[in-house]
Amino acid sequence: MTKEINKHHIETPKEKQNRHKAMEAAAVLEKIKHEFKEPAKAMDYFYDLYDKVHCKHEALHDDKVKVGTMCIQVPAEIVHALDATPIRLCNGFYTDDEIGSDLLPQKSCPLVKATIGHFVSDNFSDKPDVVISPTTCDQKAKSGAIIEERGYKLFDMEFPRTKESEESREYWRRSVRKFTAQLSNDLNKKLTRKKLKESITKIGYAQHLYHQLNSLRKNENAPILGVDMFLVTNAFFFDNINNWISAIKPLIKEMEQRVKDEYNAAHKRSPRIVYTGSPPIFPNLKIPLTIEESDAIIVADETCSSNRMFNDMVSVDEWFVNDMVDAVADRYLKGCTCPIFTKNSDRIRRIVELVRDYKADGVVYQAFAGCQVYEMEQRSVLEAMEKEGIPILYVESDYSPNQGGQLTTRVEAFIESLKNRRKKRI
Amino acid sequence: MKKIRDYINNADIRKFRFWLQLFFFVIFVFGAYFSIDLGHEIPVLSCGYDRENGGMCYFLPLQHQLARPLDLLFSVASITVLIGFLTFVLWFIVFNKAWCGYACPLGTMQDWLTSLRKIFGIRFSTYNQTQFDKLKKIKYFMLALVILAPILVGMGVLGGEWRTAFCEICPGRMITPLFVGDTSQWTIDFSSKSAMVLTALGMIITGLFIVGSFFKKRFFCFFCPMSAMHYIFSDAALIRLKKDGDKCTKCGDCYNVCDMQIKDIADDVESTNILRDDCTLCMKCVAACPEDDALHVDILNMKVFTSTKDGFAKRMQVNKWEAKDD
Numbered sequence A: 001m002t003k004e005i006n007k008h009h010i011e012t013p014k015e016k017q018n019r020h021k022a023m024e025a026a027a028v029l030e031k032i033k034h035e036f037k038e039p040a041k042a043m044d045y046f047y048d049l050y051d052k053v054h055c056k057h058e059a060l061h062d063d064k065v066k067v068g069t070m071c072i073q074v075p076a077e078i079v080h081a082l083d084a085t086p087i088r089l090c091n092g093f094y095t096d097d098e099i100g101s102d103l104l105p106q107k108s109c110p111l112v113k114a115t116i117g118h119f120v121s122d123n124f125s126d127k128p129d130v131v132i133s134p135t136t137c138d139q140k141a142k143s144g145a146i147i148e149e150r151g152y153k154l155f156d157m158e159f160p161r162t163k164e165s166e167e168s169r170e171y172w173r174r175s176v177r178k179f180t181a182q183l184s185n186d187l188n189k190k191l192t193r194k195k196l197k198e199s200i201t202k203i204g205y206a207q208h209l210y211h212q213l214n215s216l217r218k219n220e221n222a223p224i225l226g227v228d229m230f231l232v233t234n235a236f237f238f239d240n241i242n243n244w245i246s247a248i249k250p251l252i253k254e255m256e257q258r259v260k261d262e263y264n265a266a267h268k269r270s271p272r273i274v275y276t277g278s279p280p281i282f283p284n285l286k287i288p289l290t291i292e293e294s295d296a297i298i299v300a301d302e303t304c305s306s307n308r309m310f311n312d313m314v315s316v317d318e319w320f321v322n323d324m325v326d327a328v329a330d331r332y333l334k335g336c337t338c339p340i341f342t343k344n345s346d347r348i349r350r351i352v353e354l355v356r357d358y359k360a361d362g363v364v365y366q367a368f369a370g371c372q373v374y375e376m377e378q379r380s381v382l383e384a385m386e387k388e389g390i391p392i393l394y395v396e397s398d399y400s401p402n403q404g405g406q407l408t409t410r411v412e413a414f415i416e417s418l419k420n421r422r423k424k425r426i
Numbered sequence B: 001m002k003k004i005r006d007y008i009n010n011a012d013i014r015k016f017r018f019w020l021q022l023f024f025f026v027i028f029v030f031g032a033y034f035s036i037d038l039g040h041e042i043p044v045l046s047c048g049y050d051r052e053n054g055g056m057c058y059f060l061p062l063q064h065q066l067a068r069p070l071d072l073l074f075s076v077a078s079i080t081v082l083i084g085f086l087t088f089v090l091w092f093i094v095f096n097k098a099w100c101g102y103a104c105p106l107g108t109m110q111d112w113l114t115s116l117r118k119i120f121g122i123r124f125s126t127y128n129q130t131q132f133d134k135l136k137k138i139k140y141f142m143l144a145l146v147i148l149a150p151i152l153v154g155m156g157v158l159g160g161e162w163r164t165a166f167c168e169i170c171p172g173r174m175i176t177p178l179f180v181g182d183t184s185q186w187t188i189d190f191s192s193k194s195a196m197v198l199t200a201l202g203m204i205i206t207g208l209f210i211v212g213s214f215f216k217k218r219f220f221c222f223f224c225p226m227s228a229m230h231y232i233f234s235d236a237a238l239i240r241l242k243k244d245g246d247k248c249t250k251c252g253d254c255y256n257v258c259d260m261q262i263k264d265i266a267d268d269v270e271s272t273n274i275l276r277d278d279c280t281l282c283m284k285c286v287a288a289c290p291e292d293d294a295l296h297v298d299i300l301n302m303k304v305f306t307s308t309k310d311g312f313a314k315r316m317q318v319n320k321w322e323a324k325d326d
Helices: A002-007 A013-034 A041-055 A076-081 A094-101 A110-121 A138-149 A166-186 A193-218 A226-235 A241-260 A286-293 A321-333 A345-357 A372-388 A401-425 B002-009 B013-034 B059-066 B076-095 B098-103 B105-120 B129-135 B138-154 B165-169 B171-180 B193-215 B225-236 B253-257 B284-288 B309-315
Strands: A065-069 A084-088 A130-134 A154-157 A272-277 A297-302 A362-368 A392-397 B239-243 B295-299 B302-306
Touching: A013 A041, A013 A094, A013 A110, A013 A226, A013 A286, A041 A226, A041 A241, A065 A076, A076 A084, A076 A166, A076 A193, A076 A321, A094 A110, A110 A138, A130 A138, A130 A166, A138 A154, A154 A166, A166 A321, A193 A226, A193 A241, A193 A297, A193 A321, A193 B309, A226 A241, A226 A286, A226 A297, A272 A286, A272 A345, A286 A297, A286 A362, A286 A392, A286 A401, A297 A345, A321 B253, A345 A372, A362 A372, A362 A401, A372 A392, A392 A401, B002 B302, B002 B309, B013 B098, B013 B105, B013 B171, B013 B284, B059 B076, B059 B138, B059 B165, B076 B098, B076 B225, B098 B105, B098 B225, B105 B171, B105 B193, B138 B165, B138 B225, B165 B171, B165 B193, B171 B193, B253 B284, B284 B295, B284 B309
Parallel strands: A065 A084, A065 A130, A130 A154, A272 A297, A272 A362, A362 A392
Antiparallel strands: B239 B295, B295 B302
16 A cells, blocks of 8 residues: 555656646647648757757756856857857746746746746756856846846856947957856866867858758748747757757758749748747747748748847957957847847848848737837837838737737738738739 | 859958969069069059069159149149049059059058968957047048148248158158168168158158057058048049948948958948948958848949858858867
């Protein structure tokens, strides 16, 4: 009798959280795999990866020092050059969002709440040894203190909120130099010229591959779904970079073949969408899924979980450590189109250029309820798009699973109107 | 046609530039050995004090011509001055400021000093923006010196030693003749007070030139009156540096590689003609631009060299990478 009682296992809170997260992840993966046309074979690597990390909770980086990053501004080139691996901690789980809600104001951004929730539950498959928090938006900047209270080692990386001035550029360069010195000291590794050049080349190569894949979406028949593309780019947050590179190569090949075969991942008449706004992070692919389930296809995006992470590349004039560090720093400030900056005409120009370049029919602008900067910038972007004659839909969403109906109706109506516009044009 | 275009856009501009610079250096500094003489209206600082030059910097003859007595300067007899000037403008219009980046012997020497610094593994220095904005004005004062000093000599206000005042203080006068083994310029002229001041100043500036351009890329070009003179006519030139602001993400890669620290190249998304007064049209910015067609060099509105994603990847060597076991 006692034996049987012993056998009966009571689920710990952590296990329960993991079960919930696995359910969230599995549900989204199932949708992506089965609700559309046959997915590409090379996508299996990514589906398996998400299954491993988010459903089975397996660790990927046991052999390396893990540097957790709170935003894209932490220079991955430098982390890699110091033999560590960067893991971006921006989180998309509703389970974690709910845990984090207890510690943050009610109207906070779900992404920040989920990230904090992850730390509170201390339930990492790859637990970061040190956390780097660039002072980008208010909510993220202030979260640093909460994370530190929980006993994590945290480094605040100062980030300027204007980017035009020479002062901000110099300020950020200094900030990156300080970060480099600190990390190199903490890890007891020297940043050598050879290592840094190698890591700049490696990341540059990953970006180059991303650009190759991405530009295939310019074709009249876009070969890959937006949700698949988000999975690919999202994987860059946490995957082993070498594996990511080897996985994306066959995907490019397969997509090139699809382009040759004039294969469309959606349908011939599916409206083409540029996606912008708060970053969709797995498993919160709610809006992209809704768009593509409504027979549209996302052909480009302007978000920090995808395009913005890859777009701007490092260019170095003289390959000395100092010059390389400064050049790396520039990459993360100058071209960034994050709405935290005082002025942001760059973002508008970028969206317009994406619409032209990828021959899109319309733009979907998504903001997390509580993501103040994206909410604030909505008006100026909408005005600019109106001026350019580009249809745009603004939607506000959060991580809760029961928002579906109303959102779907709005998205469907927008896509329907794009289809009508298309017909008229023809 | 597409193949040729891809070949050019993927080209390693540094090699091309190195050999072209060497070629022009030989022509301008040693040209006379090969009986090459391109005239006296060359729009680069190819020094006339170098007796073997194959084409002379326009400033030396210009200063001599402007130093004529005023009545003579404004008479029919000065039609030659006008012809000289037109020849200068014609030479210039063909290559625009590429004269600075590709042909100027003094510019080439500075690039060689830069290479020397690289061998020593010393990092380059830069100005900050405030310094830069102040310093870049100096070249216009220099240009004023080139034009006004000889005219004042012609009017009898200044003594004859001011006739070629700019040449006296130009580092080219002392350095270029060294290449043909002529050290006669390395003296201070004690014949008069102003001659002494000018030649001493020349010596100081030459010293600054050598030290300065060792640490700062293209140190002297910020102050060069020829560069200022070019800028007046650059709108009429055939070769142009153009920018498509819509395609620019302001990432600053171009600014980062610019020897002349021209910030507009990255930040100005309005202008289509992006050539600025300090520009040497070296085209490093175009080579460093990762966006398709954002920066390009045009000849008569035809793109001859344009920025491409692939070209960038090739030049930055990020188009290939093999995983190593580590």
